[in-house]
Amino acid sequence: MLVVAAIAFVTSVPANALLTHEDLATGDLGVAGPRETQRIESVGGVAAAETIRDSYSVSDPAENALANRFTSDGTFVNNPNGTIQWPFKVSVPMSSGFGYRPDQPAGAKPFHSGLDFNPGAGAPIQAIADGTVTSVIESDSGLGVHVTIRHQINGDVIDSVYAHMQFGSVAVSEGQSVKVGDRVGLVGSTGQSTGPHLHFELHPGGGEAVDPFTWLKAHAN
Numbered sequence: 001m002l003v004v005a006a007i008a009f010v011t012s013v014p015a016n017a018l019l020t021h022e023d024l025a026t027g028d029l030g031v032a033g034p035r036e037t038q039r040i041e042s043v044g045g046v047a048a049a050e051t052i053r054d055s056y057s058v059s060d061p062a063e064n065a066l067a068n069r070f071t072s073d074g075t076f077v078n079n080p081n082g083t084i085q086w087p088f089k090v091s092v093p094m095s096s097g098f099g100y101r102p103d104q105p106a107g108a109k110p111f112h113s114g115l116d117f118n119p120g121a122g123a124p125i126q127a128i129a130d131g132t133v134t135s136v137i138e139s140d141s142g143l144g145v146h147v148t149i150r151h152q153i154n155g156d157v158i159d160s161v162y163a164h165m166q167f168g169s170v171a172v173s174e175g176q177s178v179k180v181g182d183r184v185g186l187v188g189s190t191g192q193s194t195g196p197h198l199h200f201e202l203h204p205g206g207g208e209a210v211d212p213f214t215w216l217k218a219h220a221n
């Protein structure tokens, strides 16, 4: 399964997408710590991302450039008419990427199995493709309020997971069929979270998580 995924990845991702992603992953390791700290101070504000950008300052210009890239819009372009889309209708800031992070928030696992989006509390989250809701969990631990949707994409099963949403904001129910772009819920900070963000995961075949940024760059259309 993993071998097949790796081959598909190599053949379907353009070279420049790989470069972009590599930059992103590297940058994430560098800025995760400071950003997590800032995010705590901006809990609850719809302008959380703006606050982070304005208050973020480091003396190293290279690191500063990476920080700006992470907090500015335009890191991706969502096509509202696509059959596979990003979890937000427009480009929003992203912070922590997929993979190992040395400066993970206290208590979090060193391997980050998803991608974090930071549009601010209350931002509407959308289904990335047509599918069926396989689970809705209202919890205040772990992934918090989270929803899993199973999709069939090019004949293959893939599960998308939307985590840390606000209590009472989930707009779907278990077993429901959804269309791409349908509202899943609202960005919150439930469960193990230091501030409002969407933690988003993708699991091909319902198995091990893959890097959502790489996958979405390759598949969003």
Ligand SMILES: [Zn+2]
Pocket: 096, 112, 114, 115, 116, 198, 199, 200
């Ligand atoms: Zn996360």
